[in-house]
Amino acid sequence: MNPAIQSLLLIQGVLVGLLTLAGLLVWIERRLLALWQDRLGPNRCGPFGILIFVADGIKMITKEDWIPPGADKPVFILAPAIIVITALLSFTIIPLAPGIAILDLNIGILFFLALSSMGIYSTVLGGWASNNKYSLLGGLRMSAQMFSYEVFMGLSLMGVVILSGSLNLREIVEAQSGMWFVLPQFAGFLIFMVAGLAETHRLPFDMPEAESELIAGFHTEYSSMKFGMFFVGEYVGLTVISAIIVTLFFGGWQGPFLPPFVWFALKTLFFILFFILLRAALPRPRFDQLLAWGWKFILPLALLNLVVTGAIVLARAG
């Protein structure tokens, strides 16, 4: 087959797959939260309530698409698009199976970090453009949270880069054929997971939208499908973070017996479910606690991890 058509089909497949997964995650998350909180959850629409996301979609599209009179109209419309675009683009560099990735980029990790730092603008600008004090507070919280946690998000990945000697995600997966990097880089894995949670601003780190303090934070004024895009962006972001964790620390598509893609999908699904469990299990910290904890505890830990990993690799190289 023509390689151009092949890659177009792959892009189409990933796009459809990701967006369907984002829809299904709405149902999975609500059902699982209900299970853990001893409730029933959505169970009316279709078998086990699985069609709830279709119903939600129809509801959102038919709602009035309202722009507040005081809002900054172009920025208000631009903001929800940014998060969907950056989240979907981040997925392009992830190797799904041997030889199957949309982009085989030699600066893969940096590409992911760059896109995740672009994704912040969605929430920050959305919060600002709404012309609402709660939204603005949400946006301010998001920007403070991000430039705190982005620092060691990058640092925590450098241990993996040192061990594999590459920034290319395909080569990093191949370097893990002997041992998954989660073992030598356990601290890096934990730090990256915390930073990833802060990045996708999901509970326990959802200070930008903290509904008990800020109504709905940065998307208070959003309605209809613009609100839906923030939601889709959040679930795609969650999937991307899980897939990156799997790729960098848990051997990507590597595994015995089952086909590579099945391994990749299973591991990614495991981390998505784990993040949903975290949401059900952990309370939200206070905002200043979150920032102080980041700078005073995680940042030194990330630096220590980097220095120790570098020293050990140098010592073993002789």
Added chain:
Amino acid sequence: MEIAFYIVAAVAVLTTLRVVTHTHAVHALIYFIVSLLSVAILFYLLGAPFVAALEVIIYAGAIMVLFLFVIMMLNIGQEQVNQERAWTRPGVWAGPGLVAFVLLAVIGWVISEGQPARSETEFVGPAEVGVALFGPYLIAVQLAALLLLAGLVGASHLRRHERRTIMSEDNVQHETDETSTPGRGKGGTD
């Protein structure tokens, strides 16, 4: 590839012009972000993907968010836009425009002298950048690190000063808040 370079370069120039001429600070900032992104693409096209990624992560990502953070707190409205419009009357552009024109004339003269810029590019990967930084440019890296450390110490010092005045002026409540935070954080991870 050459056509891509010219398209991206045109975007960079146009958006940078809008940064200067726009009267609304946040809109100008968004144009600035686009301008930085297009510069990053230029780096990529010229065979420096590592620098391109760093340009996006550090400039377009981190530093611009800091700018936005400050501008968001200023609550800019129509009043500021009118004020800015009043400040930037056409006459104001004369001086900077003249200086910029001199630069334009110089670069036009240099190009007409027949010194073509190198159009063939060689690919420089992350490893080569690292080897260069910790080889021939080691002293520059050390000096930059010293400068950044000085900046860090300075920021920390300013923050300490501010906290002391708050404590002496307001109450002791602030102090207990500050001291309880790291302890709790550590307790949570043990």
